[in-house]
Amino acid sequence: DAGVIQSPRHEVTEMGQEVTLRCKPISGHDYLFWYRQTMMRGLELLIYFNNNVPIDDSGMPEDRFSAKMPNASFSTLKIQPSEPRDSAVYFCASRPTGGAGYEQYFGPGTRLTVT
Amino acid sequence: DAKTTQPPSMDCAEGRAANLPCNHSTISGNEYVYWYRQIHSQGPQYIIHGLKNNETNEMASLIITEDRKSSTLILPHATLRDTAVYYCIVRVDSSASKIIFGSGTRLSIRP
Numbered sequence: 001d002a003g004v005i006q007s008p009r010h011e012v013t014e015m016g017q018e019v020t021l022r023c024k025p026i027s028g029h030d031y032l033f034w035y036r037q038t039m040m041r042g043l044e045l046l047i048y049f050n051n052n053v054p055i056d057d058s059g060m061p062e063d064r065f066s067a068k069m070p071n072a073s074f075s076t077l078k079i080q081p082s083e084p085r086d087s088a089v090y091f092c093a094s095r096p097t098g099g100a101g102y103e104q105y106f107g108p109g110t111r112l113t114v115t
Numbered sequence: 116d117a118k119t120t121q122p123p124s125m126d127c128a129e130g131r132a133a134n135l136p137c138n139h140s141t142i143s144g145n146e147y148v149y150w151y152r153q154i155h156s157q158g159p160q161y162i163i164h165g166l167k168n169n170e171t172n173e174m175a176s177l178i179i180t181e182d183r184k185s186s187t188l189i190l191p192h193a194t195l196r197d198t199a200v201y202y203c204i205v206r207v208d209s210s211a212s213k214i215i216f217g218s219g220t221r222l223s224i225r226p
Contacts, residue, residue: 004158033214043159043202043216056213091158104214106158 002026004107006092012113018080021110024073025094033104034067034077035091043091049075050097082114119203119217126223133190135220137203140184146207148179150188151214152199159202159216162188198224 005024013019025032033048047057052069060067064083069075079086089111093104120138127133139148149164163170163177165186170177176189190197202219 042218043153045213045215048213093158103161103164104159106160109156109158 004092004094004105006090006107006110008110009108010111010113012115013082014115015083016081017114018078019082019086019112019114021077021090021092021112023075023077023092023107025075025092026096026105027073028096029094029105030072030097031095031104032069032075033093033095034075035093035106036088037091037109038088046077079112082112084114087112087114119205121201121203121217121220123218124221124223126225127190127193129194129224129226130192133193133197133222133224135188135190135201135203135222136185137188138185139203139205142183142205143207144183146205148177148183148186149204149206149214150175150177151202151204151216152197153202153219154196154199162201193222193224195224195226198222 004026007022011019031050034046035043036046037043044059046059047067048055049069052072065079067077089109091106091109093106095104147164147166150162151159152162153159163172163175165177165179179186200219200221202216204214
């Protein structure tokens with residue numbers, strides 16, 4: 001089991017550029033979550049999907065952020081345009097429908113730096 | 116969701132039991148207690164969860180008080196690799212599966 005895979009692991013970009021973060025959930029998992037972690041705000045849920053459908057995006061900070069899940073094995077989180085305050089570690093997590101409610105499996109994260 | 120309160124930091128000697136407390140005095144009858152941890156530079160990792168009864172698995176034990184207003188996560192023989200931030204989370208186990216992470220307890224294991 002490869003676990004949740006995220007790419008890239010590190011991303012450095014300039015303000016105003018578009019950033020795309022990628023996630024491959026564990027095969028067979030029906031739920032996918034995107035989180036953001038900063039020193040100031042801790043770990044925050046941005047959005048989650050069930051069966052590729054966005055269920056709750058209330059944590060998405062603003063219209064510059066968008067997330068898609070075109071199929072069960074791939075999701076993207078896009079920031080356009082990026083700003084320095086978007087610098088954070090972004091985690092993707094997945095879980096199966098039949099699992100315990102919060103037994104989510106997290107990926108290694110993508111560290112984003114916007115200069 | 117019930118709010119949880121955890122000490123910001125604790126330390127423990129290697130080889131000893133680490134006891135991490137969590138207060139959740141406003142917990143409802145159908146809310147579970149979950150524990151996750153996050154080792155530096157890694158994603159959070161599920162540890163254990165429970166409703167009323169004490170639970171034990173290969174990683175830890177969870178002791179929930181009879182009134183369910185508090186709980187304790189026990190790492191029976193702490194090692195340096197247990198140094199991490201530990202999060203106590205209370206939530207109904209439903210299809211609305213959001214995890215709301217608080218600030219957690221930063222556990223340091225000293226050699």
